[in-house]
Amino acid sequence: MSGWNENAIPDQSGRVTVVTGANSGIGYVTARELARRGARVVLACRSEARGVDARGRLVGEIPDADVEFARLDLGDLASVREFVTAYPYDRLDLLVNNAGVMALPYGTTADGFEAQFGVNHLGHFALTGLLLPTLLATPAARVVTVSSPAHALANIDIDDLNSERRYRRWVAYARSKSANLLFVHELARRLAAHGSDIVAAAAHPGYAATNLQAAGPRMAGRKGVERFMRVGNRFFAQSADAGALPTLYAATAPDVPPDSFTGPSLAGLRGSPAPTWRAPWTRNDQAAQRLWAASEELTGVSYDSLKG
Numbered sequence: 155m156s157g158w159n160e161n162a163i164p165d166q167s168g169r170v171t172v173v174t175g176a177n178s179g180i181g182y183v184t185a186r187e188l189a190r191r192g193a194r195v196v197l198a199c200r201s202e203a204r205g206v207d208a209r210g211r212l213v214g215e216i217p218d219a220d221v222e223f224a225r226l227d228l229g230d231l232a233s234v235r236e237f238v239t240a241y242p243y244d245r246l247d248l249l250v251n252n253a254g255v256m257a258l259p260y261g262t263t264a265d266g267f268e269a270q271f272g273v274n275h276l277g278h279f280a281l282t283g284l285l286l287p288t289l290l291a292t293p294a295a296r297v298v299t300v301s302s303p304a305h306a307l308a309n310i311d312i313d314d315l316n317s318e319r320r321y322r323r324w325v326a327y328a329r330s331k332s333a334n335l336l337f338v339h340e341l342a343r344r345l346a347a348h349g350s351d352i353v354a355a356a357a358h359p360g361y362a363a364t365n366l367q368a369a370g371p372r373m374a375g376r377k378g379v380e381r382f383m384r385v386g387n388r389f390f391a392q393s394a395d396a397g398a399l400p401t402l403y404a405a406t407a408p409d410v411p412p413d414s415f416t417g418p419s420l421a422g423l424r425g426s427p428a429p430t431w432r433a434p435w436t437r438n439d440q441a442a443q444r445l446w447a448a449s450e451e452l453t454g455v456s457y458d459s460l461k462g
Contacts, residue, residue: 158426159399160187163406167192170243170292171405172285174198174226174278175253177208180300180359183398184250184405186212189219191406193248198226198237200253228253228277229263231453238284245292246285248405251278251299251334257323267452268316270323274330276453279337283455289352290459297354298404299338303417305331309435312444315452333445335415335436340446342413343439344460353412357404358430359397360418392424403427413437 171188175181176197189195189212197212199205205223213219224240227233254274263272282289282297289295307328311317317326334356341354400416404427410416417430435441450456 158403158407160190160395160402163187163191163402164408165192166406169193169247170196170245171248171250172196172198172241172246173250173252174228174281177201177204179394180398180401181250181252182208182212183394184252184401185221186215186219187398187402188248188405189221190216192220194220194243195222196241197221197223198253199223200225200227200229226253226281227264228273228281229265229269231265231277231280233264234277234280235284238281241285241288244288246288247292247295249282249285249289249295249297250401250405251282251297252401253277254300254330256302257327259323260317260321268318268321268326270326270330271315271317271333274327275333275337276449278334279449280453280455282341283450283453283457286457286459290350293351295352296405296410297338297341297352298401299334299354299356300401301334301338301356301358301415302327302331303358303360303423303430304328305335305436306433308332309433310336310441310445312441312448315445315448332433332436335432336438336442336445337449338415339413339437339439340442343442344457346412348460350460353410355404355410355412355414355416356432357400357416357427359394359400360392360423360425361397392418396424400427400430 171193173185176185177199185195209223226237261269308325310329338354338356345352404416415432416427419425419428
C-alpha cells in the first residue's frame with residue numbers, strides 16, 4: 155500500500171459506479187479517476203446545476219468519459235427512492251457513499267431528522283438498502299462509505315440519535331461519522347452471514363482542502379470562522395486529489411478486507427492510503443445492531459435481501 159496513488163487503479167472498463175456528492179471535492183476526484191480508468195460513473199448530486207456543471211468539467215478533462223448526472227438529495231427519502239427507481243442499469247459494481255455535511259447550524263431534513271445524522275448516515279443507509287438487490291446481483295461489488303477521523307470526538311447516542319436533547323454541531327457531526335463506521339461494521343457482518351462476496355469498507359480523506367469545512371460557518375454567518383477554515387485549507391490541508399486516494403484505494407485495490415478503514419498514512423491527516431485507527435466503539439456489535447434497527451425504523455428501508 156506504501157506509495158499507492160491513482161496510477162495504481164486497475165482497469166474499470168465494464169463496471170458501473172455511483173458516487174454521491176460527486177460535484178466537488180473528494181467525490182468529484184473519485185468520480186473522475188474512476189471514469190479515467192473506464193468505469194461508467196453516475197454523479198449522484200443534490201443540485202442539478204452543480205451536477206451538470208461537474209459532468210461538463212469532467213468530460214472537459216476526459217473527453218471519452220462515460221459519465222451521467224442523476225439527482226439525489228440524501229436529506230429527502232422520497233428523493234432517494236426516486237433515484238433508485240430511476241436507476242437504469244442491471245448491475246452496480248461500486249457504490250461510493252461520499253456525500254456529507256459538516257458542523258452545520260441546527261436544521262432538519264425533509265423527513266424531520268437532524269440534518270447531519272439524516273444526510274450523512276440515514277440517507278446513505280436508505281440508498282444502500284434500496285440498491286442492495288442490484289449490488290447482490292453484481293459479482294464482487296463494493297460499498298465504500300466515507301467517514302472522518304472526527305468520529306473519534308463522539309460515539310452515537312442511541313437514545314438521542316437526532317440530537318433533540320442538546321445540539322452541538324461538532325458532536326453531531328462526530329456521531330454521524332461514528333454511525334457511518336457502525337453501519338459498515340454491521341453491513342459487512344450481514345453480508346458475510348449471507349455468503350455474499352460484496353465488500354463493505356470505509357475510508358476517510360484526512361485533512362483535505364474541500365468546500366466542506368467552510369460550509370457550516372458560512373451557513374451560520376460566522377465569517378471569521380469561515381475565513382479561518384479557508385486559510386487552513388490553503389496552507390495546511392492536502393489537496394482534494396490526495397484526499398480522494400483512500401476512497402479510491404478502498405474502492406478498487408485488490409484484497410481490501412471487509413469492515414476495513416483506510417485513511418492517509420501520516421497521522422491520519424495526509425499521505426498515501428494506509429489502514430487507519432478507528433474508535434473501539436465503531437466495532438461494537440450490539441451498538442451496530444441497535445443502530446441498524448433504529449435506521450430501518452426511521453427510514454422505512456428494510457434489508458430484506460439479507461434475510462432468510
